[in-house]
Amino acid sequence: MKNVLMAMAMMACTDVGAQKLADVAQYVPAAAAVGLEYVGPTARHPLRERILMTATAYTALTATVGSLKLTVSERRPDGSDHRSFPSGHAARAFMGAELVRTEYGWPWGLGAYAMAAAVGIQRVAGDHHYLHDVAAGALIGVASARVACWLLPLERRLLGWDSPSVTVTAVPAYAPDTHTVGVAVAVTLH
Numbered sequence: 001m002k003n004v005l006m007a008m009a010m011m012a013c014t015d016v017g018a019q020k021l022a023d024v025a026q027y028v029p030a031a032a033a034v035g036l037e038y039v040g041p042t043a044r045h046p047l048r049e050r051i052l053m054t055a056t057a058y059t060a061l062t063a064t065v066g067s068l069k070l071t072v073s074e075r076r077p078d079g080s081d082h083r084s085f086p087s088g089h090a091a092r093a094f095m096g097a098e099l100v101r102t103e104y105g106w107p108w109g110l111g112a113y114a115m116a117a118a119v120g121i122q123r124v125a126g127d128h129h130y131l132h133d134v135a136a137g138a139l140i141g142v143a144s145a146r147v148a149c150w151l152l153p154l155e156r157r158l159l160g161w162d163s164p165s166v167t168v169t170a171v172p173a174y175a176p177d178t179h180t181v182g183v184a185v186a187v188t189l190h
Helices: 002-012 017-026 028-038 048-070 088-104 106-125 131-159
Strands: 164-177 180-190
Touching: 017 088, 017 106, 028 048, 028 088, 028 106, 048 088, 048 131, 088 106, 088 131, 106 131
Parallel strands: none
Antiparallel strands: 164 180
């Protein structure tokens, strides 16, 4: 572990290394939200619900960030393109951090938020974004996670995950004039 940390620190000392580190680090909080339970703390939701919340949050985030990048068309500080606002890296990192906080509480959430902040700082320091790009990305990331948490009960019902039982009713049918036999089936999720 010590060698891995040393390698990460050495990579972070170069512009290219810091960029590559931020490219990976933006996904670490979301991965932690899904899998942290397997190395220690107890999650509030089962695995399939954590995966569903993460997927829902990513969907909301991607739609919002993508739409704003196309609509606002702000030039990056380094001049490379016109997709500076908002920061997708910061949005993804802060989305994951909020999912960690929601799932495992503030002690774990603080670490995830620290990593998300480091990603945002690198995006500004590396001249990829302005501070307001990162702030907007962070806000979108947290809001996307909150939307996913809010939608979870509805998604559970839609997927039948809240149903302790399923009732299946079958009614046979016969049409004597055509000699046709059929069955009507109704499935009710309670």
